[in-house]
Amino acid sequence: MDTITKAKKAAGEKAASLVQSGMLVGLGTGSTAYWAIEKIGQMVKEGLNIRAVATSVASEQQAIALGIPITSFSEVQQLDIDIDGADEISEDLQIIKGGGGALLREKIVAHASRKKVIVADERKYVRTLGKFPLPVEIIPFGWELVFKSVQALKGSPTLRTREDKPYITDNGNYIIDCLFGSIENPEQLHHQLKAMTGVVETGLFINLKPTVIIAFENGEVKTI
Numbered sequence: 001m002d003t004i005t006k007a008k009k010a011a012g013e014k015a016a017s018l019v020q021s022g023m024l025v026g027l028g029t030g031s032t033a034y035w036a037i038e039k040i041g042q043m044v045k046e047g048l049n050i051r052a053v054a055t056s057v058a059s060e061q062q063a064i065a066l067g068i069p070i071t072s073f074s075e076v077q078q079l080d081i082d083i084d085g086a087d088e089i090s091e092d093l094q095i096i097k098g099g100g101g102a103l104l105r106e107k108i109v110a111h112a113s114r115k116k117v118i119v120a121d122e123r124k125y126v127r128t129l130g131k132f133p134l135p136v137e138i139i140p141f142g143w144e145l146v147f148k149s150v151q152a153l154k155g156s157p158t159l160r161t162r163e164d165k166p167y168i169t170d171n172g173n174y175i176i177d178c179l180f181g182s183i184e185n186p187e188q189l190h191h192q193l194k195a196m197t198g199v200v201e202t203g204l205f206i207n208l209k210p211t212v213i214i215a216f217e218n219g220e221v222k223t224i
């Protein structure tokens, strides 16, 4: 296992250790949240009694394969803890998510959770957001118009594709990955994008007040 994968595993497992019996748990998406889900699966086999809401079809399938009981917002209103990854975390704990395409469900689950835990390796921790292209989930109909509106905002959007076709989210939408340069005011940018008709959600996770667990390649794990 390479040092970055080891760091992701360390961060994910540290976050899993915060999960206790009786909790309702949000399961994130991506290669770091993966390790938290694996650990929670192991804990369930050892007697941990939880129910979970997954943020993507992929994470739900992983959880089901591990025997983690799955629930949904038709049965529960609030979760105790959500464990998820990030693409960038700034020093003031604003976050870009959506690299894995699950930003909409991730945001719904994060906002429904009392405690939000973000797990990441050290490469994700940055001074200012913006090097990672901001994922924005948009409605397929008229996506070209949103594309132009982002350009008018001095952004540089790219339609995400898979096998030469538009990438389709679990919600049936498209994603545009948008470079804006250094994002000095993430809150303002989030609101400007949300105001565009056709935008479903942005990957800017603002003022979430998360607990951030960062794992370093040297084996150190820090909670911020």
Ligand SMILES: O=C(CO)[C@H](O)[C@H](O)COP(=O)(O)O
Pocket (backbone or CB within 6 Å): 028, 029, 030, 031, 032, 033, 084, 085, 086, 087, 096, 097, 098, 099, 100, 101, 102, 103, 106
């Ligand atoms: O937002 C996400 C998926 O939509 C992921 O949490 C984010 O992309 C981080 O993934 P990874 O841990 O694989 O780097």
